[in-house]
Amino acid sequence: MTILLNVTDQDRLDAFHETFARELPEIPVVTSDMDYAPEDIRYIFTWRPLDDWAALPNLEIVFSVSAGIDQFGALPEHITLVKMVDPKNTQKVIDYVLAACLSCMRDFPTYAERQRQKTWETSPIVTTAETTVTILGLGEIGEKAARTLASVGFTVTGWARSPREIEGVTCKTGEDGLDNLLAEADIVVCLLPLTDETRGLLSHDFFNRMKKGASLVHAGRGAQCVFADLGDALQSGQVGNAIVDVFDTEPLPPTDPIWEMPNLLITPHVAGRTDARTSAHNVSLNLQRLRDGKDLLWCVDRGKGY
Amino acid sequence: MTILLNVTDQDRLDAFHETFARELPEIPVVTSDMDYAPEDIRYIFTWRPLDDWAALPNLEIVFSVSAGIDQFGALPEHITLVKMVDPKNTQKVIDYVLAACLSCMRDFPTYAERQRQKTWETSPIVTTAETTVTILGLGEIGEKAARTLASVGFTVTGWARSPREIEGVTCKTGEDGLDNLLAEADIVVCLLPLTDETRGLLSHDFFNRMKKGASLVHAGRGAQCVFADLGDALQSGQVGNAIVDVFDTEPLPPTDPIWEMPNLLITPHVAGRTDARTSAHNVSLNLQRLRDGKDLLWCVDRGKGY
Numbered sequence: 360m361t362i363l364l365n366v367t368d369q370d371r372l373d374a375f376h377e378t379f380a381r382e383l384p385e386i387p388v389v390t391s392d393m394d395y396a397p398e399d400i401r402y403i404f405t406w407r408p409l410d411d412w413a414a415l416p417n418l419e420i421v422f423s424v425s426a427g428i429d430q431f432g433a434l435p436e437h438i439t440l441v442k443m444v445d446p447k448n449t450q451k452v453i454d455y456v457l458a459a460c461l462s463c464m465r466d467f468p469t470y471a472e473r474q475r476q477k478t479w480e481t482s483p484i485v486t487t488a489e490t491t492v493t494i495l496g497l498g499e500i501g502e503k504a505a506r507t508l509a510s511v512g513f514t515v516t517g518w519a520r521s522p523r524e525i526e527g528v529t530c531k532t533g534e535d536g537l538d539n540l541l542a543e544a545d546i547v548v549c550l551l552p553l554t555d556e557t558r559g560l561l562s563h564d565f566f567n568r569m570k571k572g573a574s575l576v577h578a579g580r581g582a583q584c585v586f587a588d589l590g591d592a593l594q595s596g597q598v599g600n601a602i603v604d605v606f607d608t609e610p611l612p613p614t615d616p617i618w619e620m621p622n623l624l625i626t627p628h629v630a631g632r633t634d635a636r637t638s639a640h641n642v643s644l645n646l647q648r649l650r651d652g653k654d655l656l657w658c659v660d661r662g663k664g665y
Numbered sequence: 666m667t668i669l670l671n672v673t674d675q676d677r678l679d680a681f682h683e684t685f686a687r688e689l690p691e692i693p694v695v696t697s698d699m700d701y702a703p704e705d706i707r708y709i710f711t712w713r714p715l716d717d718w719a720a721l722p723n724l725e726i727v728f729s730v731s732a733g734i735d736q737f738g739a740l741p742e743h744i745t746l747v748k749m750v751d752p753k754n755t756q757k758v759i760d761y762v763l764a765a766c767l768s769c770m771r772d773f774p775t776y777a778e779r780q781r782q783k784t785w786e787t788s789p790i791v792t793t794a795e796t797t798v799t800i801l802g803l804g805e806i807g808e809k810a811a812r813t814l815a816s817v818g819f820t821v822t823g824w825a826r827s828p829r830e831i832e833g834v835t836c837k838t839g840e841d842g843l844d845n846l847l848a849e850a851d852i853v854v855c856l857l858p859l860t861d862e863t864r865g866l867l868s869h870d871f872f873n874r875m876k877k878g879a880s881l882v883h884a885g886r887g888a889q890c891v892f893a894d895l896g897d898a899l900q901s902g903q904v905g906n907a908i909v910d911v912f913d914t915e916p917l918p919p920t921d922p923i924w925e926m927p928n929l930l931i932t933p934h935v936a937g938r939t940d941a942r943t944s945a946h947n948v949s950l951n952l953q954r955l956r957d958g959k960d961l962l963w964c965v966d967r968g969k970g971y
Contacts, residue, residue, distance in 0.1 A: 480917035610785035
């Protein structure tokens with residue numbers, strides 16, 4: 360009945376030890392640097408998938424550190440996968456999206472580039488009322504981000520796999536819907552989950568469907584973006600500004616050419632971060648429900664992939 | 666009765682010619698590149714002060730291009746000074762302040778610096794609810810900016826020369842009031858007019874009264890900031906991030922060391938810009954009021970300096 364904490368952040372470890380000591384003292388807690396018996400591990404809290412899930416022969420439940428769970432594609436079907444739901448993390452991502460959209464609207468990444476070149480050159484000033492933001496992905500975070508952007512005056516549209524209704528937000532689906540939205544968007548925000556359909560979506564073809572000079576905010580997953588194509592689009596001005604938080608390889612290696620792309624602001628996967636206490640409490644709550652014979656919360660539909 | 670347009674932007678010139686042709690065709694309009702008789706000029710539309718106001722012996726009214734009029738300190742007292750009031754410009758500055766505060770809260774200038782150094786290093790994530798913004802200067806723009814920042818969740822305080830009451834915003838005056846506010850602020854926004862009291866205010870002493878690592882957004886006037894002190898404060902980490910829109914010399918010369926200060930985003934005086942049509946209409950409206958024997962709108966109190 361042991362839970363393995365496969366994380367190294369001290370704040371997360373502290374939060375789990377305190378929470379389990381108080382709420383669920385009957386469950387032993389071990390960390391990956393300890394000497395534990397693999398067959399004792401029934402539960403694991405982790406962001407990275409294991410190289411070999413068979414190394415924990417009695418594993419029953421994987422508790423993901425984050426809301427995104429695409430990295431667990433190779434997890435055997437008989438193991439339950441639980442995603443993280445953290446309202447405070449949702450607010451962090453919304454703040455990031457708002458900061459990034461306003462920064463793009465006011466050309467901050469372009470000004471940072473001009474600053475590197477010591478060039479004083481002004482861009483026309485546009486207001487939120489004159490700016491359309493399209494949000495790709497209307498899950499919990501995307502929907503709330505759409506409402507927040509609309510509340511500060513942006514015109515907001517959204518795209519999702521299945522039809523959605525959000526007051527004040529024009530929502531579309533399908534390739535035709537995407538075409539229509541991209542043709543009108545001044546800023547495109549990617550908050551999509553990583554699936555077979557979204558892998559490589561942000562490519563040369565995608566950028567060419569956008570208005571010339573429109574901006575990209577990418578806080579989805581690194582594998583959704585073809586970074587060489589983004590570099591070309593930034594170089595040509597097809598994409599005017601970009602603010603990107605997710606990459607194929609993280610940390611981004613010092614040798615990666617992405618660091619030097621023009622009019623791009625790189626943030627190191629900090630759009631959101633699951634709160635340590637919230638995550639410990641969520642896992643504890645679910646294990647109490649299991650003990651009491653109740654359904655688990657926040658289980659991933661392995662067929663849909665989210 | 667001629668008006669001299671002492672500006673070079675084509676959009677401003679076009680807007681004045683069109684507006685005056687339609688609304689006030691009896692007033693001749695000349696531009697500074699034309700061959701005009703100085704004694705004909707009764708009115709001037711200008712951002713820069715003249716080197717010698719006596720060159721226009723019959724000048725009666727100076728219409729400022731912008732809301733700030735500190736540059737007209739040497740204007741003879743008998744000449745009326747009218748500032749610009751443009752609601753669309755107010756909205757532009759508010760958008761800029763919101764973009765800049767969110768960018769500082771999420772460490773975007775620091776991330777841009779780390780990007781230059783190709784360093785993947787994360788900062789703790791804070792939310793608007795955990796962030797206090799102090800606005801220096803609670804004129805029309807400052808007050809509206811305060812309300813907007815509060816509406817997205819920031820805790821907002823404000824400082825002004827005379828006592829102010831703004832719902833949801835703690836307002837203080839005087840040096841003690843400033844001390845109290847600076848000690849609590851995570852972000853300080855300068856929107857003050859340039860006066861003898863505010864010249865050089867943003868100095869070593871000021872930065873040391875701020876919390877270690879707090880951020881500065883400066884959209885007041887260049888002469889309010891001692892830029893060498895700002896550079897030291899950024900270098901030491903006393904100021905965590907800065908976004909600065911105004912400088913002593915504009916355009917900032919390529920040789921100026923300000924370009925290379927760390928954790929600083931430079932924008933080229935683009936927080937706001939008076940709308941060309943609005944400014945032409947405001948001047949026309951005031952000259953119609955003069956013709957009709959009514960009081961002029963938006964006259965500057967030369968004693969107070971704003």
